[in-house]
Amino acid sequence: MRRRVFFVSDRTGITAENLGETLLTQFPDFEFTRTRRPFIDSEAKARDIVAQIDQAATEDGAPPLVFSTLTDPDCQDIIAASRGSVFELFGTFIGPMEQTLKAHSTHKAGRMHGISDPRSYERRIQALNFTLDHDDGQRVQGLQAADVVLMGVSRCGKTPTSLYLAMQFNLRAANYPLTDDDLDATQLPAVLRPCRERLFGLTIQPERLARVREERRPDSRYASLQQCRSEVARAESLMRAIGVPFLDTTTISIEEIATTVVQRFRPTHD
């Protein structure tokens, strides 16, 4: 079973795409072909998309799914009159929100993924720069300014998670790889003591770790199952001894790891 899918937006369309993709995962038997149409900010462009949607409907003999976040009511109407099955994420919720807030919405193009608040955007870019500067323990000065410091053995998922924490949650997320020297100690590495309260550990099944490392350095001692087993066992033992919470990342995504970390350090936010 196949179906065409359109993501239509007056800005980036990232919101339409993320919610649409979540909904599509509920229909695993279908094969979906996606088309992105961001920056649809005029009626002429909206009519152009409708022509594409209608053509797809004719070719497929079935209505394409259209996930749309348009703020302009006239553009919404144009898309709604297409032969697609239109899910208007914005139009559906903005009316009920106006009622409960007893206020009118601005109907300005969605700026969630634009720079709607320059200070907040600036904080986010600064968080990302901090994270890049403090990736893989490359800079230990300034660690006390981190919102969170991820620790774990090499290639257990620290860098992708740190980047996601910065980009999605505006967190200054440093990460620190546990080296052989650290693993032989029974104490927290000295450089991590100032940020003890903000440490979070990642661990991973040794078999999975060996496969990941094998891709980086084939046939190395570093990638051997024996080495991976030893490092993971010592890392977990160290984290237990010093009381650092940790999470097994083997079967979970960077978003799931990041959400767990945020939940621990910043469940409420402005």
Add this chain to the structure above:
Amino acid sequence: MRRRVFFVSDRTGITAENLGETLLTQFPDFEFTRTRRPFIDSEAKARDIVAQIDQAATEDGAPPLVFSTLTDPDCQDIIAASRGSVFELFGTFIGPMEQTLKAHSTHKAGRMHGISDPRSYERRIQALNFTLDHDDGQRVQGLQAADVVLMGVSRCGKTPTSLYLAMQFNLRAANYPLTDDDLDATQLPAVLRPCRERLFGLTIQPERLARVREERRPDSRYASLQQCRSEVARAESLMRAIGVPFLDTTTISIEEIATTVVQRFRPTHD
């Protein structure tokens, strides 16, 4: 005007948060206080959240806004019976989707931000690793495997955009800083010739560039307005001469830059 906002989900809640935040930008006169409640995967946890929502309603004398992506109908019902204004992103659209697709949804917890498709997740992590390895021109071998290569002067936004392209769009996004030597030439740098068709330029207003560089290296020649003006003028002139499309990033976000890049190189995708 103030209002409490809850993001409730049986998984990460990132979809609920992203769409909710987009909708909240339509009400700029309100001050919203947000609470994240991910991993609500049992009726007991749902009832616990309802207690918090109801308490907030009592304290504020107004219903909190609740953006929810729950797949379990029983949990949805529990939240819907709270004293909040509930926007059920999932429940609202899944019924109409079932009708148009003439199929039942799985009602499994949303795995958009989990590892629903291990091969797709693997591709994404590989794209991210490629991007990190090819950040800032640090590795030029393998550039021909890039989906896109961003070029521009130092600190014009290449690294954050590359990372976003990898994380959100699964693209292998390398980036290459134009150095003084490159800028004095009238030809494409030799290392970029194999990926000529996948080049995309970023530029920036010199005044903004000077402020960004000043934060990195205060009072340096690198951050001087004169140097920034010269580099930007030569970079734009070079990109025009060699026919590389480019975008001014001064007032747009990394999501907007990334969407523009994707639109050029990969508008349709599976």
